[in-house]
Each structure stands twice: as C-alpha cells, then as structure tokens.
Amino acid sequence: MTGTVREFSPRPGMQLVTSDVEVIHRYDSRSRIPSPLSIVVMLEGHAEVSLAHRSLTLTPGMALSLRLEPHRGLAASQPAGQRLRALTLGLDETCLTRLGMRPSGASACPLRAWRLPEPLREGLERALAEPLAGEAQRLLLEGLSLQLVAYGAHVEDPMPLRAPRRASREHERLARVCEALQQDPAAEHCLADLAEIAAMSPASLRRKFQAAYGRTVFDYRRECRLALAHDYLARGFSVQQAAHFSGYRHASNFATAFRRRFGYPPSSLPTAT
Known part of the structure; x- marks a missing residue:
C-alpha cells in the first residue's frame, strides 16, 4: 500500500485522519482503540467491514458511524488493485459532551451505515x-x-445493515x-x-457491478492487472516482462x-531488496 495519510485536530477531542492510497496487495486491518463515536467516510474505492457480527461493503458516498470498544474492534479488508480515498473522524467523550451529545449506551447498535449528503461529500472533496x-x-x-x-452521531438509530437475502446472494x-x-487478471476475460x-446476463452484470463497486468490470480488471504488474516490477522483472505477464500486448499501452x-512510469519503480 502506497500513498499519503494525514492527521488533523479540528478541535480538542476531535481527530480527523484522511488517506489517499493505492492498494497494491489485499490489506486487512483491525481497529481496537476505544472510541464513543467514530465516523468513517468512503470517497473512492471499496472495503469490506465487520463489527459485532455485522458485515457490509463500504462503497463511495457511504459513511459508517461506530462505537468502538477494547473487546470489539472494527475489521476491514481492502481488495488489491484500487485507489482508496477515505477519512475517519474520531471524538472522545469530553468532545461529545461539549457538543451536547451523550455517548450511546452499551445496549445500542455499535454500527450504523448511512448515505453521505451530496453537498457534504462535495465539501469534503x-x-x-x-x-x-x-x-x-x-x-x-x-x-x-x-x-x-x-x-452521523446517533449510532443507536435503527437501520438494517444486512441486505435482503436476494441482494446478499x-x-x-x-x-x-x-x-x-x-x-487471473492477465486472462482475456470477456463479459459473457x-x-x-x-x-446473470451481461447487461445485468455490467449495471450491477458498476453500482456495487463504483467502476466497470473492465476498469476493475485493469486495476488488478496493474497491481500484478507492480508486483512483477518490484520483484525485478523488466517493463516488457511485467506488461506481458499482466495481460498487456504492448508495453507502450x-x-x-x-x-x-500510479503517477510515475513503470521504469522508475525500484526493485525490492
């Protein structure tokens, strides 16, 4: 994973972390730092998250409101071959109290998914x-x-996190x-x-894949190919070899x-030592 992560403190008791990274290999993480309220916003990319036996896919424009406890952390999995832009806002109990809010009780739902209002999303961008x-x-x-x-403060607000059975399938x-x-990103996958x-039909796949992942099927294949090529280059293979092994017929393309x-030519990537 390469990119930038920045931390800000907008006010006492409030921490904002922004990330803009390229996920080269699948990355799994778990957050165990207690927080009465954390809000995660996905601006680009997607991730699988789970907390307290609840799971969902976080896609662009979605937000999560969380209550994290030492014995119950948030597990997240970021698939390889994508650009991931996200931010996390964390507040402590003192900050919540100053804002006139009380931390949710232990019996409240620890996770709530909601759609980011478009004006707020544009402002963050x-x-x-x-x-x-x-x-x-x-x-x-x-x-x-x-x-x-x-x-996003009301974590206890009810919202069904599990999709209907049909949507889950x-x-x-x-x-x-x-x-x-x-x-096998290098294979000549056809839509059919x-x-x-x-x-499902090719038309349904095209439409539903775009809706679920925010990119076309072949955009996703390209990201997988480039992630594979990045790995070959880091292992010392030539640009021509990396291109060929990852499914590209022409090194120039x-x-x-x-x-x-990635923002730089493949010839400039240093090999792993």
Missing part, C-alpha cells in the same frame, strides 16, 4: 483537493467535521467475478464469460496505463 491556508483550513475542517457529527455472485479477475460466473494509475 474540495477541502482535501484544494486546502486553504493556515487557520482557514482548520476552520473549514472543523465545520465539515461538525456536519459529519450532525448526520447477488453480492456473492459479484464477488465471484472479482475473485476470478483477481486470480464473467456474466456466466455471476449467473501498459506504460501509459501504469503512469496514469
């Missing part, structure tokens, strides 16, 4: 892409953080397509073959796609 100078940026982040708290079928692409794996994805 703009604040991260075009930061203001000095104190103005802190004030901007404080205002946006307070909006996140306003929308559908997600499993889409996951099989992802697995096939991850296992992938649709057969998912047990591979170099263009690699630079667009």
Whole structure:
C-alpha cells in the first residue's frame, strides 16, 4: 500500500485522519482503540467491514458511524488493485459532551451505515483537493467535521445493515467475478464469460457491478492487472516482462496505463531488496 495519510485536530477531542492510497496487495486491518463515536467516510474505492457480527461493503458516498470498544474492534479488508480515498473522524467523550451529545449506551447498535449528503461529500472533496491556508483550513475542517457529527452521531438509530437475502446472494455472485479477475487478471476475460460466473446476463452484470463497486468490470480488471504488474516490477522483472505477464500486448499501452494509475512510469519503480 502506497500513498499519503494525514492527521488533523479540528478541535480538542476531535481527530480527523484522511488517506489517499493505492492498494497494491489485499490489506486487512483491525481497529481496537476505544472510541464513543467514530465516523468513517468512503470517497473512492471499496472495503469490506465487520463489527459485532455485522458485515457490509463500504462503497463511495457511504459513511459508517461506530462505537468502538477494547473487546470489539472494527475489521476491514481492502481488495488489491484500487485507489482508496477515505477519512475517519474520531471524538472522545469530553468532545461529545461539549457538543451536547451523550455517548450511546452499551445496549445500542455499535454500527450504523448511512448515505453521505451530496453537498457534504462535495465539501469534503474540495477541502482535501484544494486546502486553504493556515487557520482557514482548520476552520473549514472543523465545520465539515461538525456536519459529519450532525448526520452521523446517533449510532443507536435503527437501520438494517444486512441486505435482503436476494441482494446478499447477488453480492456473492459479484464477488465471484472479482475473485476470478483477481486470480487471473492477465486472462482475456470477456463479459459473457464473467456474466456466466455471476449467473446473470451481461447487461445485468455490467449495471450491477458498476453500482456495487463504483467502476466497470473492465476498469476493475485493469486495476488488478496493474497491481500484478507492480508486483512483477518490484520483484525485478523488466517493463516488457511485467506488461506481458499482466495481460498487456504492448508495453507502450501498459506504460501509459501504469503512469496514469500510479503517477510515475513503470521504469522508475525500484526493485525490492
């Protein structure tokens, strides 16, 4: 995993962590730091998360409100071959009290998923892409953080986290397509073959994959190919070899796609020691 992670303190008792990373290999993590309220926002990419026997897929535009305890951490799994942009806002009990809110009780639901309002999402995107100078940026982040708290503070609010059985089966079928692409990204996958794996029509696969993962099937295949090529380059293979082994017929096309994805040419990647 490569990229940038930044930490901000918009106000006492409030911590905001932003990340913009390329997930080269599948990355699993678990957060065990206690927090009466944490809000996770996904701006780009997707991740599988679970807490207290509840699981869901976090996709762009979604947010999670969490109550984390020492014995019950949040488990997250980020698939390889994607750019992941997310932020996490954490508040301590003192900060919540100052805002006129009480931590949720032990019997309350520890996790709630909700859709980020589009104006707030646009504000977060703009604040991260075009930061203001000095104190103005802190004030901007404080205002946006307070909006996140306003929308996401009530962890105990009921919301069904598990999709209906039909949607759950559908997600499993889409996951099989992802697995096939991850296992052999260099193969010449056609939409009809992938649709057969998912047990749905090509048109349905195209539409439902885009809705579930925020990218097309072949965008996802390209990300898997580039992640595989990145691994070959890091192991000392030449650009031509990495291109060939990851499914690219022409090294020039591979170099263009690699630079667009990672921000630097494949020839500049240092090999692992």
